[in-house]
Amino acid sequence: MIANLTAEAIPPRIWRGPEDVPPSMRASVVTVGVFDGMHRGHARLVDTAVRHARERGLPAVLITFDPHPAQVLGLPKDTSRLSSLTHRAELARQRGIDAVYVLSFTSERARQSSEDFVDDVLVGTLHAKAVVVGANFTFGHRGTGTVRTLHDLGQRGGFTTHAVPLLADLGAATSSTRVRRCLRNGDDGGAAVALGRPHRIEGRLVPLEMYDGAFIPVPDSALPAPGRYTAQVVGGGCVELTVTVDGSMLVQSPLVAGPATIELDGKDYRVGSTRTFIF
Numbered sequence: 001m002i003a004n005l006t007a008e009a010i011p012p013r014i015w016r017g018p019e020d021v022p023p024s025m026r027a028s029v030v031t032v033g034v035f036d037g038m039h040r041g042h043a044r045l046v047d048t049a050v051r052h053a054r055e056r057g058l059p060a061v062l063i064t065f066d067p068h069p070a071q072v073l074g075l076p077k078d079t080s081r082l083s084s085l086t087h088r089a090e091l092a093r094q095r096g097i098d099a100v101y102v103l104s105f106t107s108e109r110a111r112q113s114s115e116d117f118v119d120d121v122l123v124g125t126l127h128a129k130a131v132v133v134g135a136n137f138t139f140g141h142r143g144t145g146t147v148r149t150l151h152d153l154g155q156r157g158g159f160t161t162h163a164v165p166l167l168a169d170l171g172a173a174t175s176s177t178r179v180r181r182c183l184r185n186g187d188d189g190g191a192a193v194a195l196g197r198p199h200r201i202e203g204r205l206v207p208l209e210m211y212d213g214a215f216i217p218v219p220d221s222a223l224p225a226p227g228r229y230t231a232q233v234v235g236g237g238c239v240e241l242t243v244t245v246d247g248s249m250l251v252q253s254p255l256v257a258g259p260a261t262i263e264l265d266g267k268d269y270r271v272g273s274t275r276t277f278i279f
């Protein structure tokens with residue numbers, strides 16, 4: 001499957017700090033989480049937030065944490081990236097989100113209490129009137145804040161809290177962790193089902209000297225299982241692609257240097273079969 005590049009051409013509005021938030025914005029509907037991959041469960045939150053925003057005539061803002069909190073905290077969890085911030089913002093925008101607030105997750109942020117996070121970010125910066133999260137959302141120092149905490153803090157902070165039931169597929173909650181596991185196990189069809197679209201890898205082709213090919217450095221991206229694959233390039237032709245165990249990709253074809261986007265379309269992609277690429 002090939003992405004609809006026309007729909008994605010509109011630049012999403014991305015705020016990277018309080019200084020980027022327009023002072024004229026005195027109220028908003030906010031949804032909060034990492035949202036890596038913007039899977040079908042995430043989409044349910046976004047749709048709920050956008051619906052509340054439209055009903056109230058307010059902007060819908062999505063807070064995404066970057067990097068993944070578990071990575072910053074050194075937790076034993078696969079945090080390989082499913083989506084760049086730009087792609088995440090594009091996907092949110094396509095569902096009606098007006099702005100994406102990228103909150104840099106640092107060890108200092110991790111020490112912030114639930115109360116301070118609400119006062120500082122949700123109320124102080126975004127003037128939230130409604131906050132939408134998943135039923136398993138946690139926040140604040142040691143992750144002790146829950147939907148209940150948010151609800152209680154919202155009563156004095158002037159916002160309503162909306163907990164969305166978790167979307168499940170095949171008996172388990174859809175999660176970014178599951179998508180990463182599917183990819184690692186070579187099940188990119190399963191990943192595509194959870195995402196609701198093919199997994200995309202964005203990188204930059206760097207020609208390699210002494211080698212008839214190019215290298216795509218994507219050190220923190222979630223990749224298909226290591227191996228050699230044959231891929232079809234949009235516009236014609238085939239290339240051979242190698243995914244190495246250390247998380248690199250080699251393209252064995254003299255391709256033009258520059259941005260590269262690859263989508264795993266869920267079809268069989270063992271060597272000898274064909275994949276769809278976008279370059």
Ligand SMILES: Cc1cc2nc3c(=O)[nH]c(=O)nc-3n(C[C@H](O)[C@H](O)[C@H](O)COP(=O)(O)O)c2cc1C
Pocket residue numbers: 032033034035065069070073109110111112113114117136137138139140141142143144
């Ligand atoms: C202010 C703040 C402090 C946090 N501190 C911790 C922490 O000390 N330990 C932890 O495991 N997670 C911490 N987190 C991460 C949350 O538990 C959670 O991963 C994050 O809010 C994203 O929610 P999600 O995982 O449901 O997307 C913190 C989050 C926030 C917003």
Ligand SMILES: Nc1ncnc2c1ncn2[C@@H]1O[C@H](COP(=O)(O)OP(=O)(O)OP(=O)(O)O)[C@@H](O)[C@H]1O
Pocket residue numbers: 032033034035036040041042044045132133134135136137138164165166167168173174175176177178
């Ligand atoms: N299956 C789901 N259905 C509905 N909401 C979800 C689902 N999974 C996560 N959420 C909510 O989406 C927001 C972002 O969650 P988060 O990015 O941590 O998702 P995740 O898939 O659990 O990620 P990871 O597996 O990396 O922990 C949170 O408010 C969370 O409660």
